[in-house]
Amino acid sequence: MATDCRTCPLRKWPIFDPLTEAEISFMETFKSGELAITGGATLMMEGSNSPQLFTVLEGMGLRYKTLPTGERQVINFVFPGDFLGLQAGVMSEMQHSVEATTPMRLCVFDRKSLWSLFEGHPDRAFDLTWIAAVEEHLLGESLAIIGRMSGLERIARAFVRLYERGTAQGLVKDNEMPLPYKQHDLADALGLSLVHTNKMLTRLRELGFASWQGGRLKVLDYAALCELAQLESDRAQVTRPLI
Amino acid sequence: MATDCRTCPLRKWPIFDPLTEAEISFMETFKSGELAITGGATLMMEGSNSPQLFTVLEGMGLRYKTLPTGERQVINFVFPGDFLGLQAGVMSEMQHSVEATTPMRLCVFDRKSLWSLFEGHPDRAFDLTWIAAVEEHLLGESLAIIGRMSGLERIARAFVRLYERGTAQGLVKDNEMPLPYKQHDLADALGLSLVHTNKMLTRLRELGFASWQGGRLKVLDYAALCELAQLESDRAQVTRPLI
DNA sequence: CGATCGCTTGAGCTATCTCAACCGGCGTGG
DNA sequence: CCACGCCGGTTGAGATAGCTCAAGCGATCG
Numbered sequence: 001m002a003t004d005c006r007t008c009p010l011r012k013w014p015i016f017d018p019l020t021e022a023e024i025s026f027m028e029t030f031k032s033g034e035l036a037i038t039g040g041a042t043l044m045m046e047g048s049n050s051p052q053l054f055t056v057l058e059g060m061g062l063r064y065k066t067l068p069t070g071e072r073q074v075i076n077f078v079f080p081g082d083f084l085g086l087q088a089g090v091m092s093e094m095q096h097s098v099e100a101t102t103p104m105r106l107c108v109f110d111r112k113s114l115w116s117l118f119e120g121h122p123d124r125a126f127d128l129t130w131i132a133a134v135e136e137h138l139l140g141e142s143l144a145i146i147g148r149m150s151g152l153e154r155i156a157r158a159f160v161r162l163y164e165r166g167t168a169q170g171l172v173k174d175n176e177m178p179l180p181y182k183q184h185d186l187a188d189a190l191g192l193s194l195v196h197t198n199k200m201l202t203r204l205r206e207l208g209f210a211s212w213q214g215g216r217l218k219v220l221d222y223a224a225l226c227e228l229a230q231l232e233s234d235r236a237q238v239t240r241p242l243i
Numbered sequence: 244m245a246t247d248c249r250t251c252p253l254r255k256w257p258i259f260d261p262l263t264e265a266e267i268s269f270m271e272t273f274k275s276g277e278l279a280i281t282g283g284a285t286l287m288m289e290g291s292n293s294p295q296l297f298t299v300l301e302g303m304g305l306r307y308k309t310l311p312t313g314e315r316q317v318i319n320f321v322f323p324g325d326f327l328g329l330q331a332g333v334m335s336e337m338q339h340s341v342e343a344t345t346p347m348r349l350c351v352f353d354r355k356s357l358w359s360l361f362e363g364h365p366d367r368a369f370d371l372t373w374i375a376a377v378e379e380h381l382l383g384e385s386l387a388i389i390g391r392m393s394g395l396e397r398i399a400r401a402f403v404r405l406y407e408r409g410t411a412q413g414l415v416k417d418n419e420m421p422l423p424y425k426q427h428d429l430a431d432a433l434g435l436s437l438v439h440t441n442k443m444l445t446r447l448r449e450l451g452f453a454s455w456q457g458g459r460l461k462v463l464d465y466a467a468l469c470e471l472a473q474l475e476s477d478r479a480q481v482t483r484p485l486i
Numbered sequence: 487c488g489a490t491c492g493c494t495t496g497a498g499c500t501a502t503c504t505c506a507a508c509c510g511g512c513g514t515g516g
Numbered sequence: 517c518c519a520c521g522c523c524g525g526t527t528g529a530g531a532t533a534g535c536t537c538a539a540g541c542g543a544t545c546g
Contacts, residue, residue, distance in 0.1 A: 065387050068473045073387035087380060090373045095380040118369050122361035125368050129361075130333045132375030137330060137338040139382035144308050144316035146390050147434030151534070182492065191390030196534050198494060213493095230311045394502070425524065436503055441526060456525095 030113045035106040039180075043098040043106075044085060050094060051111050053085040059104030060180055064188065065096045074189035076138065077181065079165050083131055089114045090132075102180045146191045149230070151200045154190040156228035159210050163219050179217040273356045278349040282423075286341040286349075287328060293337060294354050296328040302347030303423055307431065308339045317432035319381065320424065322408050326374055332357045333375075345423045389434045392473070394443045397433040399471035402453050406462050422460040 035054070037043060044050050046066060061078040075096050078084065088094045089111050118125040145157050166177035187197035205211045209225050211218045219225060226233035278297070280286060287293050289309060304321040318339050321327065331337045332354050361368040388400050409420035430440035448454045452468050454461045462468060469476035 065383060067387055067391055069391075071391050073383075073390050075383050075386060086372075087376050090369070090376045091380070096383055115365075115369070118365035118372075122358075122365070122368065125365065125372070126333070126358070126361050129329075129368070129372045129375055132372055132379060133330050133333040136375060136379050136382060137334070139379060139386060140308060140316075140318050140339055142386055143318060143382060143389065144310055146386060147316050147431075148310055148312075148314050184492080188390075193535055194493090195495090195536080199534090202494080427524080437525090438504080438527085439502055442502095445526080 030109050030117070031107055032110045032113070033108045035108050037100050037104050037106070039100055039102045039104075041100045041104075043100060043104070044088065044094050044096075046094055046097045048088070048094055049092060050085055050088045053083070053089050053109040053111060053114060055107040055109070056080050056082045056084065057105040057107055059100060059102045060178070061098055061100040061102070061104060062181065062185055062189075063096045063098050072188045073191075074185055076142070077162065077185075077189070080169055086128065086132060086135075101182075101185070151190070151192050151196055152203060153228055153230065154192065155186070155197070155200050155204060156209065156225050157231065158186065158190060159204075159212070159217060159219065160222075160225055160229045160231055162217065163222075166217070175220070175222075176216055176218045178215060179212060180215045273352050273360070274350055275353045275356070276351045278351050280343050280347050280349070282343055282345045282347075284343045284347075286343060286347070287331065287337050287339075289338065289340045290336055291331070292335060293328055293331045296326070296332050296352040296354060296357060298350040298352070299323050299325045299327065300348040300350055302343060302345045303421070304341060304343040304345070304347060305424065305428055305432075306339045306341050315431045316434070317428055319385070320405065320432070323412055329371065329375060329378075344428070394433070394435050394439055395446060396471055396473065397435065398429070398440070398443050398447060399452065399468050400474065401429065401433060402447075402455070402460060402462065403465075403468055403472045403474055405460065406465075409460075418463070418465075419459055419461045421458060422455060423458045 032052075034057075039059075043054070043061065056078060058080055060080075063075040063078060065073045065075060067073065078098065084098055084106075085094070087096075114128075117128065145154055149157065162179060163172065163177065166172045166179075171177045183197050183201065184194050186192075187194045190197065192200075201212060207221075207224070209219075209221045209228065211220065223233045275295075277300075282302075286297070286304065299321060301323055303323075306318040306321060306327075308316045308318060310316065321341065327341055327349075328337070330339075357371075360371065388397055392400065405422060406415065406420065409415045409422075414420045426440050426444065427437050429435075430437045433440065435443070444455060450464075450467070452462075452464045452471065454463065466476050
């Protein structure tokens with residue numbers, strides 16, 4: 001059993017380091033192509049059985065579920081580096097939809113290669129499981145946020161998390177990063193109404209904590225934001241895997 | 244790539260079929276022991292790095308996170324057949340705690356065997372990933388429940404889901420099953436206050452839909468409950484994996 | 487130029503929360 | 517064996533965060 005922390009493209013995702021040459025060439029062997037889609041396009045549909053898996057190279061999007069009432073629950077925001085379609089690859093179908101909010105460029109894998117990963121590359125297979133576990137962890141966290149925090153706090157939390165991801169992806173410049181979503185998307189992610197989300201956003205701006213306008217998030221007082229979000233401001237990241 | 248649906252102990256979990264002899268003997272080879280704990284005991288602690296993985300043989304419990312404010316978010320309820328500790332096995336530490344609410348009997352695996360699973364049994368490794376993906380799906384669903392449904396609806400939903408799981412585990416008799424939790428646990432799972440949970444439980448009882456007292460859940464009007472819960476009453480289960 | 491879209495703001499309304507008291511059962515210790 | 521204290525559950529009352537409805541506004545686009 002290996003105990004060192006080998007480099008690993010898949011494993012990079014929540015870690016957010018850029019890929020090395022070697023990793024990229026490894027991924028190339030599994031890659032079955034590249035896909036470019038326009039903003040607003042739906043990449044995967046809830047209930048569909050997509051034969052492909054994707055890694056996001058560029059662009060942003062979101063995952064969501066549609067409730068029988070027509071309401072929408074945004075599961076999370078999709079950033080470059082994210083791995084999409086594991087559910088469809090592993091279960092029979094997707095349990096949520098994925099939509100692009102900007103044009104996206106994706107690296108495409110065939111579902112079949114998933115299986116060969118398990119057969120021939122146990123370490124990479126392990127990474128996949130790791131990704132799923134991290135995902136699970138993040139969803140657990142979201143659950144706690146939505147279940148227990150106030151509107152203002154939820155937004156602060158979302159901003160801190162998104163800002164961290166943006167930082168790790170090198171998207172942040174001058175405390176500012178692209179965040180190409182609608183207020184409605186955020187509301188649906190946080191279990192708030194659009195109106196209330198809007199009011200809390202205004203409040204956050206008035207407080208001088210953060211401002212999100214024109215698709216760009218500007219963090220003005222990171223410490224204050226973290227405190228509201230009930231997070232340590234020293235950015236407690238997901239820790240590296242053991243094996 | 245195999246495409247049939249082989250029998251698989253791990254994979255059984257969300258499927259809820261009893262294990263066959265062969266499966267049991269397979270698991271035995273990885274088993275490192277059995278553990279019995281008393282009701283109220285904490286099996287795993289958030290942040291701890293448990294070297295063990297467990298399968299629940301008997302008893303019930305719950306997973307939860309503790310927020311900095313001291314509040315608690317119950318992630319989900321632990322039933323017989325559940326697999327515990329994947330996060331600690333795969334990431335460096337648990338992101339939530341696990342507590343027994345009744346005495347429990349657990350099958351113990353060593354973390355090391357996890358790795359040998361990946362090395363020598365790709366199909367079983369695949370199952371593990373599958374479990375993680377299912378878990379992820381269920382959490383996504385919980386997110387939608389907490390984010391978008393009213394108190395009464397959330398409780399109805401929880402009851403239907405728990406009842407389904409109970410049915411699959413053979414715990415149901417006369418429309419009744421053990422549900423050894425406190426109202427407080429349910430409240431913490433659904434993001435509601437204890438008081439409000441209590442009032443909605445009373446309402447559900449008055450409506451003649453379901454009654455939960457003395458640690459036993461009695462479902463009186465399954466169809467009505469499902470409608471409230473925005474679920475089809477024909478029990479849409481998690482589908483079997485493809486591979 | 488009209489229409490649509492995303493955002494903003496105001497005004498009530500109510501689901502849910504908090505605080506607080508009370509009740510019955512059970513275990514413990516005097 | 518009684519009395520006390522604690523725990524889980526129940527109920528009431530007032531406070532409020534967040535919801536819905538509704539209107540208006542500035543861009544963008546055909």
